[in-house]
Amino acid sequence: MAAVTLSEVAREAGVSPATASRVLNGSTRVPGAEIAEKVKAAAVSLGYIPNAQAQALARSSTGLLGLIVHDIADPYFSSIARGVQSAARELGKTLLLSCTEGTPDEERLAVEAFTSRRADAIVLAGSRSTNDSDIPGNASLLREADRYLANGGHLLLVGHPLISARRAEAGRPNAAPDSARAARPDPANALVLAIPNESLSRDLALALADRGFSRFAIVAGPEGLLTSDIRVKGFQHGLEDRGLPAAEVRRSAFNRDGGFEAGHALEEAVRSAAAEGSRLCLFAVNDRMAMGVVAAMRRRGLEAPADYAIAGFDDINTLEDFVPGLTTVRLPLEEIGRSAAVAALTGEDPPPAQGEVVLRESTAKAKH
Amino acid sequence: MAAVTLSEVAREAGVSPATASRVLNGSTRVPGAEIAEKVKAAAVSLGYIPNAQAQALARSSTGLLGLIVHDIADPYFSSIARGVQSAARELGKTLLLSCTEGTPDEERLAVEAFTSRRADAIVLAGSRSTNDSDIPGNASLLREADRYLANGGHLLLVGHPLISARRAEAGRPNAAPDSARAARPDPANALVLAIPNESLSRDLALALADRGFSRFAIVAGPEGLLTSDIRVKGFQHGLEDRGLPAAEVRRSAFNRDGGFEAGHALEEAVRSAAAEGSRLCLFAVNDRMAMGVVAAMRRRGLEAPADYAIAGFDDINTLEDFVPGLTTVRLPLEEIGRSAAVAALTGEDPPPAQGEVVLRESTAKAKH
DNA sequence: GATGGGGCGGCAAGCGCATTCCATCCAGCG
DNA sequence: CGCTGGATGGAATGCGCTTGCCGCCCCATC
Numbered sequence: 146m147a148a149v150t151l152s153e154v155a156r157e158a159g160v161s162p163a164t165a166s167r168v169l170n171g172s173t174r175v176p177g178a179e180i181a182e183k184v185k186a187a188a189v190s191l192g193y194i195p196n197a198q199a200q201a202l203a204r205s206s207t208g209l210l211g212l213i214v215h216d217i218a219d220p221y222f223s224s225i226a227r228g229v230q231s232a233a234r235e236l237g238k239t240l241l242l243s244c245t246e247g248t249p250d251e252e253r254l255a256v257e258a259f260t261s262r263r264a265d266a267i268v269l270a271g272s273r274s275t276n277d278s279d280i281p282g283n284a285s286l287l288r289e290a291d292r293y294l295a296n297g298g299h300l301l302l303v304g305h306p307l308i309s310a311r312r313a314e315a316g317r318p319n320a321a322p323d324s325a326r327a328a329r330p331d332p333a334n335a336l337v338l339a340i341p342n343e344s345l346s347r348d349l350a351l352a353l354a355d356r357g358f359s360r361f362a363i364v365a366g367p368e369g370l371l372t373s374d375i376r377v378k379g380f381q382h383g384l385e386d387r388g389l390p391a392a393e394v395r396r397s398a399f400n401r402d403g404g405f406e407a408g409h410a411l412e413e414a415v416r417s418a419a420a421e422g423s424r425l426c427l428f429a430v431n432d433r434m435a436m437g438v439v440a441a442m443r444r445r446g447l448e449a450p451a452d453y454a455i456a457g458f459d460d461i462n463t464l465e466d467f468v469p470g471l472t473t474v475r476l477p478l479e480e481i482g483r484s485a486a487v488a489a490l491t492g493e494d495p496p497p498a499q500g501e502v503v504l505r506e507s508t509a510k511a512k513h
Numbered sequence: 514m515a516a517v518t519l520s521e522v523a524r525e526a527g528v529s530p531a532t533a534s535r536v537l538n539g540s541t542r543v544p545g546a547e548i549a550e551k552v553k554a555a556a557v558s559l560g561y562i563p564n565a566q567a568q569a570l571a572r573s574s575t576g577l578l579g580l581i582v583h584d585i586a587d588p589y590f591s592s593i594a595r596g597v598q599s600a601a602r603e604l605g606k607t608l609l610l611s612c613t614e615g616t617p618d619e620e621r622l623a624v625e626a627f628t629s630r631r632a633d634a635i636v637l638a639g640s641r642s643t644n645d646s647d648i649p650g651n652a653s654l655l656r657e658a659d660r661y662l663a664n665g666g667h668l669l670l671v672g673h674p675l676i677s678a679r680r681a682e683a684g685r686p687n688a689a690p691d692s693a694r695a696a697r698p699d700p701a702n703a704l705v706l707a708i709p710n711e712s713l714s715r716d717l718a719l720a721l722a723d724r725g726f727s728r729f730a731i732v733a734g735p736e737g738l739l740t741s742d743i744r745v746k747g748f749q750h751g752l753e754d755r756g757l758p759a760a761e762v763r764r765s766a767f768n769r770d771g772g773f774e775a776g777h778a779l780e781e782a783v784r785s786a787a788a789e790g791s792r793l794c795l796f797a798v799n800d801r802m803a804m805g806v807v808a809a810m811r812r813r814g815l816e817a818p819a820d821y822a823i824a825g826f827d828d829i830n831t832l833e834d835f836v837p838g839l840t841t842v843r844l845p846l847e848e849i850g851r852s853a854a855v856a857a858l859t860g861e862d863p864p865p866a867q868g869e870v871v872l873r874e875s876t877a878k879a880k881h
Numbered sequence: 882g883a884t885g886g887g888g889c890g891g892c893a894a895g896c897g898c899a900t901t902c903c904a905t906c907c908a909g910c911g
Numbered sequence: 912c913g914c915t916g917g918a919t920g921g922a923a924t925g926c927g928c929t930t931g932c933c934g935c936c937c938c939a940t941c
Contacts, residue, residue, distance in 0.1 A: 148628075148631070148664040148665075148897095150896095150897055150898085151897065151898060151899095152897080152898090160920075160921085161920065161921045161922075162897090162898075162899095162921090162922095163898095163899080163900080163920075163921060163922075163923095164919090164920060164921075166898065166899060166900085167899090167900095167920090170898085170899080172899080172900085174900095174918095174919080174920095177918095177919070177920090180919095180920080192660050194625065194628050194629050194660070194664075195629055195897085195898080196570075196629070196631060196896090196897050196898070197629040197630045197631070198566045198569045198570050198575065198630070198631055198896090198897080198898095199570055199896070199897035199898045199899090199926090200897080200898060200899075201566045201898095201926090202564075202566050202567055202570055202896090202897080202898070202899095202925095202926045202927065202928090203897075203898045203899040203900080203925080203926055204898085204899060204900095204926085205926070207566065212610075216595065217585070217591050217594045217595050217598060218588070218591045218592050218594070218595040218830065218847070219591075220586070220588065220591075220831075223585050223586045223587075223588075223591040223594075224586050226585050226586070226591075226610075227584065227585050227586040227612065230585060230610060230611070230612045231612070234611075234612075239609055239611075239626055239627075239630060240609065240610045240611065241607055241608065241609060241610075242580075242594075242598060242608045242609075242610040243598070243602075243607075243608065244595065244598045244599070244602075257562065258607055259607075260516075260562050261562050261563055261564070261565040262565045262566070262607060263516075263564060263565070263566055292560050292562070296516040296562075297516075401833065401834070436834045437834075439834065440833075440834050443836075462586065463588075463831050465769070465808075466769070466804045466805075466807065466808050466835065467834065467835075468811075468836050479586070516927095518926095518927055518928085519927065519928060519929095520927075520928090528890075528891085529890065529891045529892075530891090530927090530928075530929095531890075531891060531892075531893095531928095531929080531930075532889090532890060532891075534927095534928065534929060534930085535890090535929090535930095538928085538929085540929080540930085542888090542889080542930095545888090545889070545890090548889090548890085563927085563928080564926090564927050564928070566926090566927080566928095567896090567926070567927035567928045567929090568927080568928060568929075569896090569928095570896045570897065570898090570926090570927080570928070570929090571895085571896055571927075571928040571929040571930080572896085572928080572929065572930095573896070
């Protein structure tokens with residue numbers, strides 16, 4: 146990529162590179178009008194485009210914002226990405242994107258790559274995992290994050306803080322609630338945009354109980370996946386608050402196919418509840434899983450809300466035309482992306498996300 | 514973003530920066546084993562991470578790949594993005610992302626930004642518009658692209674070539690077919706990953722006709738939107754091939770809401786066809802529009818395939834759990850993204866995309 | 882044992898730009 | 912009329928790294 150350089154423009158305009166630099170790229174010292182005109186004209190006629198690399202090197206600030214997600218083709222992340230991108234554009238930043246499939250090792254690689262690019266800030270979205278097999282990965286991710294921060298970068302986590310050795314316990318059954326964890330400063334000193342997963346899934350359980358459901362089952366992601374674990378916990382708390390027995394938890398992959406698989410496995414439970422004259426209410430910890438469950442049930446001839454009820458979480462945009470309308474917890478994903486980007490770039494603490502329970506047809510009162 | 518520099522590592526290891534550079538970052542000349550060890554040890558202990566900006570400046574190659582899409586939250590683009598990202602990762606490139614809402618002006622800005630970053634290659638996805646109002650935008654996009662290419666960048670367009678003044682006619686009713694346009698070299702000398710929109714929509718029309726449908730209507734995007742126009746044309750050709758009358762074309766926004774709107778408008782036609790004992794078959798030029806149509810019809814109490822038939826185009830992943838199963842044309846979007854990235858980076862011509870008609874329930878023979 | 886060549890570090894020159902410091906010029910003031 | 916101070920353009924330096932070139936040493940060769 147050879148290209149027109151500043152000094153060529155300067156020569157063309159008959160001024161020094163310093164002067165050209167001052168008129169072309171915002172400086173505190175703006176040269177006289179006449180000279181400025183000459184320089185601008187020269188720049189236009191030569192088709193000058195500043196070399197951002199060189200500028201970055203000279204100013205030691207790149208104007209780059211890194212975004213790390215599990216999977217950009219997942220509507221959850223692509224909505225967030227849209228928000229991040231839109232904020233980045235408004236702030237005149239350029240977006241770097243990396244997808245990691247959710248593995249801490251890939252995430253570390255991404256942080257490393259962005260550190261190498263000297264990104265001004267990094268937004269890291271996606272659930273953490275407290276799985277034992279991820280301990281080394283989490284540790285090295287944490288180290289990499291520390292290094293990035295130590296070098297003056299801004300890191301913002303969407304949802305959960307990074308998993309430290311100490312915190313690896315946090316997702317476990319008897320860990321501290323959301324609030325306590327959020328209050329504890331992240332060891333890596335990263336910003337965290339909190340998503341009230343626990344209280345929202347509790348709200349969902351309450352809403353469902355108030356609608357008259359009394360038998361529940363939970364379709365969760367693999368053990369150790371923080372987002373899933375926390376949502377399960379919140380939901381169970383809600384049931385407990387209403388004096389209902391804890392729901393059985395069925396674990397599978399944290400995606401549509403996981404839901405599909407769980408759906409098959411839950412057929413029996415749905416039918417036996419029906420046999421007893423009640424409807425089982427399912428809570429899938431994310432919408433994609435819920436959609437998988439619905440697909441599996443449908444294949445077995447079971448429909449919501451007639452034969453069972455089901456709720457998801459996230460309110461991804463895909464739901465708009467999904468049948469039956471899926472009860473879920475709306476997360477303002479694009480907005481989350483926007484404020485994540487802004488917070489990361491400014492270094493200010495982001496406002497926690499606001500969610501809300503959205504009741505739809507999939508948990509309607511039985512029609513008959 | 515201050516950080517450990519190469520020369521600090523070199524000093525720590527007791528060697529010159531040149532030597533350190535050679536051992537740390539792939540050079541043809543690799544220093545002796547003993548020295549290499551010292552340098553590596555120093556790099557690790559200091560936590561050295563090369564400054565990609567400086568490297569880029571020195572090597573004049575950045576390892577950056579730019580991706581420009583209309584909307585990253587649209588599953589069509591996010592699937593492509595996934596493919597691009599995955600190829601980029603494998604090739605050791607970093608991805609720059611920009612969303613433009615499909616306006617040529619924003620696209621130009623994105624190209625400019627990526628040029629400024631000296632991206633090695635740019636993938637530009639999304640339909641072009643031959644609309645009169647976009648003429649100036651297209652022209653300046655073309656200029657910007659030319660400039661990028663002149664500076665040694667590689668540009669790859671997904672779908673259509675850039676719109677030149679000359680080519681602005683191409684999308685018009687009596688323009689040359691796909692093949693002729695593809696054969697004409699792009700003025701900007703950019704690569705083009707061809708998507709056989711015309712022949713595939715023709716295939717779709719043939720398949721539908723063979724299924725026994727004889728009355729068609731088309732739900733298209735706004736006039737001048739190339740992808741839409743070409744698909745319409747191909748479909749009409751297919752009908753013509755079967756001796757069927759041309760379908761009425763109804764235009765609205767190229768998205769879900771446009772489809773919804775068109776769906777309402779088409780209620781009459783569906784009902785009157787039914788009154789005459791036949792079913793109207795709708796072709797929406799993309800899946801999102803088709804989904805909007807289905808939603809609108811459902812609201813009016815009309816269901817596919819019982820009351821009408823409908824087909825879409827793209828086979829976005831959202832369709833997996835859409836009811837009814839939507840007949841469509843499958844485009845291997847992720848694969849398209851992958852080969853787009855590879856071609857852009859290598860400068861080689863990409864293989865044209867392979868699509869196929871997928872018949873599903875939405876165009877099933879009437880059940881009764 | 883002298884000579885040529887190959888291998889290996891180091892030196893230094895940039896890559897394109899921002900910015901500090903300096904020289905210059907002119908206006909204004911005493 | 913001489914001096915000072917502010918404004919303005921230019922020269923020089925450095926951001927962190929790569930790489931062509933030079934010089935050194937050691938070994939093989941005659």
